[in-house]
Amino acid sequence: MKDIILTDPLPEFFLPHTQARCELRYFDSATDADFAASRGILAYGHVTIDAEMMDRCPQLQVISNHGVGVDHIDLQAAAARGIPVGNTPGCVDAATADLTIALMLATARKLVVSDAFARGEEFTRYNPALLIGQEVTGSTLGIIGMGRIGCEVARRAQAFQMRLLYHNRTRRPDAEAELGVQYRSLDDLLQESDFVSLNCPLTPETTGMIGAAEFAKMKSSAILLNLARGQVVDTQALYEALRDEKIQAAGLDVTDPEPLPRDHPLLRLSNVIITPHLGSATGRTRHTMMQRTLENLFAGLDGQPLPNEVK
């Protein structure tokens, strides 16, 4: 039985699988509890795992992250201490791409305000002038971040006969050939797209990538979708672009900060739809993510290579 640390409580369902091999302890940065015997960290939720936390666990053999994005883990500190970090790539792609499309349709067709309207007193009869949205079919989608999730978004968008543009650190001739996506510089993608979908990881290069200058390049009818990380977008610039109708709408699964403070002005705008970081939140995907997380954790505890190690 090896001691492992959890950063957040696990759903009941997963406890027997984990407890079969491990003694569980919850990390609390506010206490000076002793984690000297801890061999692994199961990072559930996005609690920051920094050098200080690693140093409180001198016997640490593995950090296993439940999810793909590891921007909350200090990878350099882990590497310096020889601690492998695992994540769960691949299994989140379909669910995250599904939610990208859901937010595209929901913002384009004003689903949230329409639902409120349909429940209210003002809805007395069919009115063809009411709540006119944007046609998704046949419009142009610009995908920023043509990794696995970006490719899945493109695959779904083909069903809407969309013109598909992408921007990525490196060109993807394989995706261009398979999915008919056309490479664009960031500026050209912003200028040409009806929908701009952020599906990239958070890195120093993508932090603050979309700010006032970028909103100024977008069409006034454009819709921004963020399924990446809140910090890819400058929140104040986004608020001003939506408020001043420099762009039409935004669908955000992530925000910076996350959550937004209850009195944040973005929450008062009707042309933004926000979901609470649900990209991979389906039963099937969550299940697979946990299986992969435990595979990495147990491999690390056994001193074996992790099936999915972040390099």
Ligand SMILES: O=CC(=O)O
């Ligand atoms: O945000 C969720 C993930 O990185 O998997």
